[in-house]
Structure formats: C-alpha cells, structure tokens
Amino acid sequence: MLMKWHRLHNSRQMPWKGEKDPYKIWLSEIILQQTRVEQGLAYYNRFIQHYPTIQQLAAAPDQEVLKLWEGLGYYSRCRNLLLTARRIVKEYKGLFPRDYETLLSLKGVGPYTAAAIASFAYNQPYAVVDGNVFRVLSRFFGLDTAIDTLPGKKLFTGLADEVLDKQYPALFNQAIMDFGATVCKPMAPACIDCPARKDCAAFLTGNVNRLPVKEKTLQRKHRWFYYFIFEHRGNWLVNQRNQRDIWQGLFEFYLLETEAACEWNDKKVMEWLHDQYGIADALLVNISSVQTQQLTHQQIRGQFIELKLSSKPDFLKSYQWQPKNRLKELPFPRFITQFLEEHASIGS
DNA sequence: AATCCGGGGCA
C-alpha cells in the first residue's frame, strides 16, 4: 500500500531524495533532526554550496561552520557534524562507513540517522523510526503504548523492522516518512484521502486524534537575560558561551541573568555599573523594551542595555572586544540576532 | 530512565 501510494501520489520533492552520496545524506539527516524540512532546506543548500565534499567541511574553521548553522538550533548537532567529518577524513580516508554499527559510533548519529544512511545510501534493510513512523504505526495498529518510554520505543522499532520492505528499504523508508508528513499528519490528518483507512485501527475506532500517546509533559523554565552591550571606540564586548547550558559555542554580550524580572532605568543602570565594576564614565545609549524568545523548554525574556565607555575597563578578562565589521562574522543565538536586526545602528 | 538541547510553524 505504502509503496503504491509513494509511486502514485507522493510529490514531495527534496534535493537529497534519491541521493546516493552518503555525505549528502548524512548532512541532510543531521540538519533534519527535530527540524522541519521547510526549515532545514535552506541550510542544507548553503552547506552543500560551501562544502561540496566532506573534506572541505572537515577543513573548515569551527566558527565559520557554526555561523552557517546560526539560527537552526540544537547547536551540538553542528559541533558533532564537524567532529564526525574530521574523523571520517582522518580515520576512513574520507570514505563514509557502510556498516550500521560503525555508523552508530559516529558522533551525532543515533539509531534513526544510522538507519537512514544505511538504507538511503546503501539500500541496507534498516527501518527508520522517526516521529512520522511512530505516528503512522501507532495509528495504523491502534497502539497506545507511549512513544516516549522505553517499552514504546522497543515496540515501534520492532514493528518498523517487521513492516519494512526488505527488498526496497530505501524506497519504503522514504515512503513511510512522506506518508506521515503529508497524509497521516500530527494534526488534521487527511484520513479522507488515506488509502489505508479501511485497515487503519485508529480510523476504524475513531482514535486517530488520540494517537500516538506521549507520557511526559515538559515544563518550561523562565529565565531573564539582561544583556549589557558595551561599546568602546567602535569595539563591542562579546563572550563565547561555553558553560553547560543553551547556546554553547555561540557568542553573546555581557550577560546578567536573574531569576526575577528587573526594573531597569537610567539611574539603576548607572548605579549597578558603579557598584559592580566601579564604572563612572559610561554613557547610557538605550534600554530596549522587553524581548522574548520561546524555546522548547525555556522561555527567555530580557532587555538589551546599550552603553558607550570612554575608557576601556580592565575587568572581564575572558571577554573579547570586537570591531563592528567582525561582529557579523560571529554566530549569535536568535534572541540576540533578532534584536540586532531591529537595531541597524549596531547590527549591520 | 530522566533530562537537556533551539527555533519555527500552526491551531
């Protein structure tokens, strides 16, 4: 059924479809982890344009690659991308491994990605199990085992292996994911057009909208980020984040994080500068309105406080002073680029 | 087994 649907009704076009170069398949799969095709597409094209081969990617500077990844999120994917590219060039002479277990050993490659590479590039019979597959299987077989538990993962992984067309694994994997993305969608699935509805347990029992089941409900953490943008003679004070926290490897300005909201005004800013760092020569340029950024499990709110210093302070040794024209070469989190874009005086 | 890691789109 799936294969026939794929042949006759699937018109989803993507540049990596039918691709046999494992480098390109791997790259597309890493980009698409927890990321919609529409969002990842431009990044994929940009990466292929900059780095047509894995050797070119492996030779690129970290910061250049992270800048290309800027805005896509889950930045550990980008760090692991480089680690793996360099390992393949050094250890495998640039030839991508074929073996499933070896693929799994690569940083950033888990069960899904290893199966995707093994099947798409080499047509090996490994079933991909992504969000689409969980959904299609749980609905079609009417299974309410929670997909975010170990029993659920085992159940659906086993099922995916059973239903996989061992003769055409690449086509089948492509078909089931496209089907999940365009027909058996998370919300408002197109059951009316679904060729499988007379065999679909969820459809027959009216449970389509209650499957798949997820157990955990994430709770959101609230954080307040107050960024002090210090400028001294055309140079801006920036810092590269390297704590175990969000946005690792990305740059930011001087950050004051608080648990509760702060009421900043001219007087409070000047007092804080003086009490904290003994700065008395600062010119307060602007205090922005409150900016917000919604992450999956954190809500970031905060303000940008722009200051001009007439003398270069000797504190904050680990920070860097960067001239304006270098600023746009650095990768920043969305929270910051969004603000910079709206304030052309700093941003561009 | 539980927690963490972004950002965008959509109802």
Added chain:
DNA sequence: TGCCCAGGATT
C-alpha cells in the same frame, strides 16, 4: 499557549 518537527548525548 501547547504541540510537533527526518533525534541524540549526557547523567
């Protein structure tokens, strides 16, 4: 808002 997206690493 809450949910989801071609998931994986870490603890």
